[in-house]
Amino acid sequence: MAQDIWVLGTHMTAFGRYPDQDAVDLATAAALGALDDGGVDIADMDILACGTLFQANAGMGQQVQKQIGQTGIPVYNVSNACATGATALRTVIMAIRAGEADLGLAIGVEQMGKMGLLAGGARKEKNVYEPSGRYGAVMPIDGILGTDTMPGVFAQAGMEYANDNDGVGFEQFAKVAQKNHAHSTLNPLAQYQKEFTLEEVMGSPMQSYPNTLLMCCPTGDGAAACVLVGEERFASLSREQQSRAVKISASVLTTDPYVESGQMQPDVNTLTHNAATAAYEQAGVGPEDLSLVELHDCFATAELIHYDNLGLCEPGGAGEFIDRGAPWRDGQTPVNVSGGLISKGHPIGATGVANVYEVATHLRGEAGDRQVEGANVGLAHVIGLGSSCGVHILEKSGIN
């Protein structure tokens, strides 16, 4: 049996825009915050994993070391689309489980600025058409053969769910965003902290039907970090460190198995379902045991289908789940009490670590105004298109 892993320290920067800092500054702030929070030092770390997407070839982990301590430990720079942060966490977890490390630091960081719409290329016509690429295309096909843009791809994922299940439409998707904007007003770390009515959500500029502007996550900057420790070293820590530590009772990363439609429309469902199933089995808990869930609401359409993929609602029942308010902070299973990607923000590499920060903070009882009372088990989910899905289940320490 592999040894248990604990989150000993964790920290995130507020998400937002940092024109006067670079990604190294943000990653360093998160790393130092997590070390301080855990009562440890960079010299205690046996491994460092650093996730960033848009600066994946920058040696970000080593750049952070040069700010906080070049101790010569192995660094793994990882990149896995929107699952980048979860992949950094898993890299450290695997090293500890393999017996190669007792303590490790996982960082996720991204500085996006105002990148605008992700994916979907500009069309630049060649003077002379010549087939190129795997499809022998004579010009970029985005906008001619459907959409490559993220709001559109996830809109289609949501509308496919609407095709297969009753009681799901524009209004149900909009209610998801209404909830997350409302939740964000209690989170000082959120990029946006403004509440909107359902009418305002539905009436904001349409990006890709049914996703309006207020149903799409923003680009932004930020970082988050976790110090992880294996149970052997955990036993020698102080009582205070042990009582604030949060147990990682499941850590899973999956990719999308083959499905017929996958070459045309990324399947974000099967790999999420598979990751959740494996995580619930690892942790020995079920969705009904969860005090809170932070899931990957890059778009409102995505959150709705993940209610089903993560087993939070009855199969096919995601529309009814949001209609009766189940994922609100005072509902059956609070989802994205941080404000979610839609309002807390989505600096891509940071997201999969920040979700774990959020859940851990609630399990410690340290989430302030947004605290979910009595939280003892929580789930953090991310999905990177392409695809990779990370699911972590965390449990309260139980040591006083």
Add this chain to the structure above:
Amino acid sequence: MQIPLVDYLVLDNGPYLQANECQSCGARFFGRRNACAQCGGREFNAVRVSDTGTLRTFSIVYRAAPTIPTPYVSVIVLTDDGTSVRSNLINVEPDPSKITLGMKVKLDTYVVGTDDDGQEAVAFGYAPA
């Protein structure tokens, strides 16, 4: 002279879409293949995909790169022989009340551009059947 937008659109004796079908498991793929994503098989047959199908999902795209005309309707069609195809819905107003999930559609083609040699690029889309 005409040239297809992508090489899986066949214009001669067509138009129709052509897929690479795995000889081992029957999985269909568009574009160049190295091996099968479902079973790992390495031999493929070129097969003609049905021209008709149903609309499985859609999005009306209003926001795109500056040179791409919007709004347009992006769709995934499930053809009558069970192959998923992504394209645009054409000859329909980009209005959610005019588009029905599950509606019957049919392959259609149109000229999407002309190069300096006068060669026309031909794209495909799906129109209400």
